[in-house]
Amino acid sequence: MSLEKILEDYSKSNMYPFHMPGHKRMLDGPYKIDMTEVDGVDDLHDPEEVIAEEQERLARIYGADKSFILVGGSTVGNLAAIYSSCSENDLILIQRNSHKSVYNGAILRHLKVGYINSRADENGIYRAATLEEIKTAVEKHGTPKAILLTSPTYEGYHCKLEDISKYCHDKGIILIVDQAHGAHLGFNEAFKESAVGKADITIQSLHKTLPALTQTAVIHVDGDRVDSRKIAAALDIFETSSPSYVLMNSISHCMAILEQSEDMFRDYVDNLQDFYKISGQLKHLKLVVEDEETKDPGKLVIITKHTNISGVELARILRDKYEIETELSSFSYLLAMTSIMDSREGFERLKKALLEIDEGLENGNVDVPMVWIDSKKIMEPWEAKKGEGRQVNLSQASGLVCQDEICLYPPGAPIVVPGEVISAEAIKLICQAKESGIHVTGINNDCIYVVN
Numbered sequence: 001m002s003l004e005k006i007l008e009d010y011s012k013s014n015m016y017p018f019h020m021p022g023h024k025r026m027l028d029g030p031y032k033i034d035m036t037e038v039d040g041v042d043d044l045h046d047p048e049e050v051i052a053e054e055q056e057r058l059a060r061i062y063g064a065d066k067s068f069i070l071v072g073g074s075t076v077g078n079l080a081a082i083y084s085s086c087s088e089n090d091l092i093l094i095q096r097n098s099h100k101s102v103y104n105g106a107i108l109r110h111l112k113v114g115y116i117n118s119r120a121d122e123n124g125i126y127r128a129a130t131l132e133e134i135k136t137a138v139e140k141h142g143t144p145k146a147i148l149l150t151s152p153t154y155e156g157y158h159c160k161l162e163d164i165s166k167y168c169h170d171k172g173i174i175l176i177v178d179q180a181h182g183a184h185l186g187f188n189e190a191f192k193e194s195a196v197g198k199a200d201i202t203i204q205s206l207h208k209t210l211p212a213l214t215q216t217a218v219i220h221v222d223g224d225r226v227d228s229r230k231i232a233a234a235l236d237i238f239e240t241s242s243p244s245y246v247l248m249n250s251i252s253h254c255m256a257i258l259e260q261s262e263d264m265f266r267d268y269v270d271n272l273q274d275f276y277k278i279s280g281q282l283k284h285l286k287l288v289v290e291d292e293e294t295k296d297p298g299k300l301v302i303i304t305k306h307t308n309i310s311g312v313e314l315a316r317i318l319r320d321k322y323e324i325e326t327e328l329s330s331f332s333y334l335l336a337m338t339s340i341m342d343s344r345e346g347f348e349r350l351k352k353a354l355l356e357i358d359e360g361l362e363n364g365n366v367d368v369p370m371v372w373i374d375s376k377k378i379m380e381p382w383e384a385k386k387g388e389g390r391q392v393n394l395s396q397a398s399g400l401v402c403q404d405e406i407c408l409y410p411p412g413a414p415i416v417v418p419g420e421v422i423s424a425e426a427i428k429l430i431c432q433a434k435e436s437g438i439h440v441t442g443i444n445n446d447c448i449y450v451v452n
Helices: 003-012 029-033 050-062 073-085 100-108 131-141 161-170 228-238 245-258 262-280 311-322 344-359 381-386 424-435
Strands: 066-070 091-095 112-116 146-150 174-178 201-205 217-221 299-303 333-337 390-393 406-408 413-416 447-450
Touching (some): 003 050, 029 245, 050 066, 073 100, 073 174, 073 201, 073 217, 073 228, 091 100, 100 413, 131 161, 146 161, 311 344
C-alpha cells in the first residue's frame, strides 16, 4: 500500500491525535494528512515500513540501485551528497556556475575547491560542462575525490554523462550530478541524459519539472563507490527531524502519476513540437532550438538580444498584458519552464502572446555583460566564511576578498564566491544586473561583506 493511501485512510479514521502537530487535523485541506511519526506511517529517518517501500518503489521507477525521499529540495540532497562523499581537506571540482547549495556543501565540509569553467554564450547562458573542460580542471588542480556537475543547467543544457562517467570512474573519482532540473528525464525518448545509472549520486527536484509540491526531491545512488549508509547519516544532519507528511504524500502521488505517465509524456512532446513551430514565424525574438541530446526541449528559452527590449522587459509584458508568468528573465533572454501538466491552451496562450509582442518589436542590440568573472581565489570558501568580516560599500569593494556568495537569482549561481577577490568586472556586473531589474542576493543596501 502506498503512503498516499495510508495517509488518506488515517485521515478518515476515528483515531484521536494526542500528539503533534498542533492543528490536530481539525482544519481542512492538507491538514487532514499532516502527521507525525505515529504507528503505521513509518519514519523517514529510520524507514522500515511504508516509507522504506516507497523508496524502493522510487528506485524501481528511476532504475536506481537505491533512492532516498527528500523534503528539503535538491539543496539538502547536494549537502548530503557532498558531506557523505568527501572528508575534510579533500579536493572537489565543481562547475563555477553551480547552485549556491553546492558551495555551501563544500564550505560545511571544509573542502578544497577547484572550478570547472563552462563557457557562456553571447546571451550570458551557460552551456553544459564538457569532458574537455573537466580534463583541463583535473590537470590544473589534481585528481579530486569528487566532481560535481549541473546537468541539465537551468536553461536545459545537458552534459555528455556517459563519457564523463567513464572518465571519472577510470580515475577513481566519485561523480555527483545536481540534476535538480531533470527529474522528468528518461520517461520519454525526447528527454535525454538522465544521470541515474551514470553518476554515483544523482539529485533531482521532483517539484521543478514534475507534478509534486515545492521542496520535494530525491537522491539516487548507483554502484558501490558511495556508501548509502553515509548518505542516510548526512540526511539525518541536514534534513529536518520532523519531515512533512504532506510533502511525502505528494511524492507518493507523483510516483503514481509517473507509473502511468506514458500518454501524458506523449501529449507533452506533441505540445512542445507544435510550440516550436513558431520559431520560423518570429521576426525579432528568437526561440532557442537545439537537438534533444544537447538541450531539454521542455525549457523554452526566448532570446531578445537583437531586439529593442531586454529579457526582463519581455517578462514584464507577458506578466502585465497577457497574465503569463515566466521562470527567469535576464539581460537578453527569458526562460519559460514546462512540464507534463501544461495544457494545450497554456502553450497556445504563450505562442499567441509572443507572436503579438514580436510584431511590435524593432531591431536592436541588447548589451549583455560577461556573466562569468575570472576572479582570483585567495583562500578556500570555508576559510573566508569562518572570520567575522566587515561590511563595505560595493563601490569600495574592488580588490577585497569576498565573504558571502553574490548571486544572480534565479538561477542562484554565484558571481563572486567566498575567498575570491572582488574584481571591478564583478562590481560592474552586479550594478548592471540591479539596474536591469535582475535580483541580486548577497548585497544589502549596496553593501557587501568582505574578509577582514
